[in-house]
Amino acid sequence: MAAPSLLYSEVEDDLRASVRALLADRSPWNAVLARCETDQPYDTSVWKSLAADLGCAGLAIPEKAGGAGASWREAAVVAEEVGRAVTPVPFLTSSVIATAAVLALQESAQAAEIGDLLERLAAGRTAAVLAVPFSSAPDAAFSKALLSDAPFSNTVRADDAGRLSGAVTSVADARVADLFIVPATASAGPALFVVDADAAGVTLDAATSLDLTRPLADLTFTEATGRQLASNDAAMTALSRALSTGAAVLASEQLGIAEACLELSVSYLKTRYQFARPIGSYQALKHRAADLWASVAQARAVARYAAACVADDDPDAPVAVALAQAYCSGVAVRAAEECVQFHGGIGFTWEHPAHLYLKRAKSDSIALGTASRHRAALGRLVDLPAAT
Template sequence: MTDLLYSEEEEALRSAVRDLLADHCDAASVLARAETAEPHGRALWKALADGMGLAGLLVPEELGGQGATHREAAVVLEELGRAVAPVPYLTSAVVATEALLACEGEAARELLGSLASGRRIGVLAMPLSHAHGDTLFPVRETGGALHGRVTGVADAVVADVLLVPTESGLHAVDTADSGVDVVPQTSLDLTRPLATVTFDGARARLLAPDARLPVGQGLRAGAGLLASEQLGVAEWCLTETVRYVKERHQFNRPVGSFQALKHRLAQLWLEVVNTRAAARHAADALATGSDEPHLATAVAQAYAAPVAVRAAEEALQLHGGIGMTWEHPVHLYLKRAKADSLAYGTAGHHRAALAELVALPAP
C-alpha cells in the first residue's frame, strides 16, 4: 500500500508556500482586493508561478515543467485553500494543464511550456459546475471558427488562452483575439470570480480531434485535487475557531470550556482528519495510479465538499457576532466552501458516480 503520509519534500514545499502566502496573501489584503474590479492577486501568481515554479508542477521536465506529481500539487492547493488565495492555480496549473497533457502534437506541447512557466494562464472554457462524464459542449466549430456562449467559467477574466471543447475537438483560443468576449459575472466566491465567455467567429487552433479524453482528464484531476483545497479551507476554519473559543470569555470562563462547544469541535476535528485521508488518497491515486483514480476522486469529493461547508458554517457561528461582519475573513471561507461544493460536480453527483463504479446503483 502506498504511504499517504507527507514526505519531507512535501513538508518543505508546504513550508515554502505558507511563508510566501503569509507575505503576499494576508486576510486584510484578500478582503480589500475582493471589493475591487481586480480580485485576482497577480503579484502573488507571479511569485508562485515564476518565482517558485509551481505552475509547472504537473508538467514533465522535458516540456519545461517541474516533473512533480499530484501529491505535490495537492500540498500547494491545501495551502492555497487555507489562505483562500485569489489565484488561478486550480484552473490553470491543474485542469487546463491536465487537459493539455492528454493532447498530442506540437501545439499542445508549446502551450504547456507557456503555462508551466507562468507566462500565460490557461482556462478550460466550461462552467465551473461541469463534472467529469458530462458531454454537452455549448460551443460549436464551423470552418475553424467558434460560435457559442459559456457561462460560469472560473478565472476566465485573467486567462490568456481558453481551451474550448466542441463536438469536433479541443481548440485553443487567445482571449485577446477578435471574436472573443469575456464578461465578468456576479460570483458568490469573490476570490474565484466567474465570467461569461462568448465566441463570435473566433479563430481557433485544433489541439485534439476528440475533446472528451482531455476534458475528462482535466475535470477528473480538478475534482480530485479540489478535495485538497477543501481540506485547507476546513483546516483553517477549525484552527481559527479553536483559537477564538479559547480566547473569548463569557461568564468569566473561555467559551471553549463549555461542553456543547467541545463536542461540536471534536466532531469537526474527526471529519477534517477523515477529509485529509480521502484527499491524500485521491492525490496519490492520480499520481501513481495505484488505486482506481475515478473511485478515489469520487470518494474524496463526496466526503470533502460537505465537510468544508460544515467547517465554515461552524466557524461563522462559533465566532459569534464578529463572524457575521464583513471585516472578518470567515465569510470568504464560507463562500469558497459553498462554491467548491458545486465545482466539478456536486457531492450528490460523485456519490452517484461512486455507486456506479462499485456496481451498486440507486434503486
C-alpha cells in the same frame, strides 16, 4: 498495486512551508478582502511569485517539457495552502485543470504546439482556462449535460476553418486567462481548440459569483479563430482527465479551507471569555470542535488518496475522486459554517474572514460536480443498485 502512502513527504512539507510563507506575507486575509472590494480581486504579483518564482505552475509537468517533474500530489499540497489562505489565483483552473488537459495530449498530432504550450504553462508565463462551466463534473465531458443542459446554453461549434461560435457560462478565472482551451463540436465530432483570450470574436461578461475570490464569467465566441489541439477520442479523454484531476485536487483545496476554519475556531474558543472562563471549556462547544476535527482528519485521508491515485494513474482513481468530492465538499462547508457560529456576532461581519471561507466552501461544493452527483457516480462505479 500497493496502496499509496497518505503521509506527506519531506519534499511536500518543504513545499508547503514555502507556499504558506509566501501567502502569509503577500496575501493575508485582510489584503484578500480589500481586493475583493475592488474590480481587481486578483493579485497578479502574488500569482507570478507562486507560479513562476516558486515553480508551482509546473509541478505536474515533466522536466523535459520545462516543468518541475513532480506530480499531482505536490500540486495538491499547494491547493491546500491556496484554500487555507483563500488566495485569488488561478492555480486550480490553470495549473491543474487546463494543464491536465494539455498533458493528456502530449502524444497527439499537435505535439509541437502542445510542447510549446506546456513550456509556457510551466514557466508561469501563461494562464490557461478550460472553457467549461465551473460546475462541470468529470462524467459530463462532451455529454449533453456539458453541451446543452438546461438552464445553460453551453454549446460551442467549430466550422471547417476552425472558427468557433457559441457561449459558455460560469467559467472560473476567465478574467485572468491568457488563453482558453475550448471543447467544441466540429463536423468530424468533438474537438479541443485553443483560443487566445484577446482574439477577435471573444467576449467576456462578468457573472454573479458567490465566491468573491474566484469570479465567474460568461464567454461568447463569435467566429473566433481557434487552433485545434485534438479531436474525437483524444479530445474526450483529455477533457475527462482534466475534470477528474481537477476534482481530485479540489478536494485538497477544500481540505485547506476546513483546516483554516478549524484553526480559527479553536483559537477563538481558547481566547474568548464569558463568565470568567474560556468558551472552549464548555462541553457543548468542545464536542462540536472535536467532531469537526475528526471530520477534517478523515477529509485529509480521502483527499490525499485521491491526489495519489491521479498522480499514479491508479485504476482506482475514478472511485477515489468520486469519494473525495462526495465527502470533502461537505466537510469544508460544515467547517466554515461552524467557524461563523463559534465566533458569534463577529463571525457574521464583513470585517472577519469567516465569510470568505464560507463563500469559497459553498462555491467549491458546486464546482466540478456536487457531492450528490459524485455519490451517484460512486454508486455506479462500485455497482451499487440504484435506490427505488
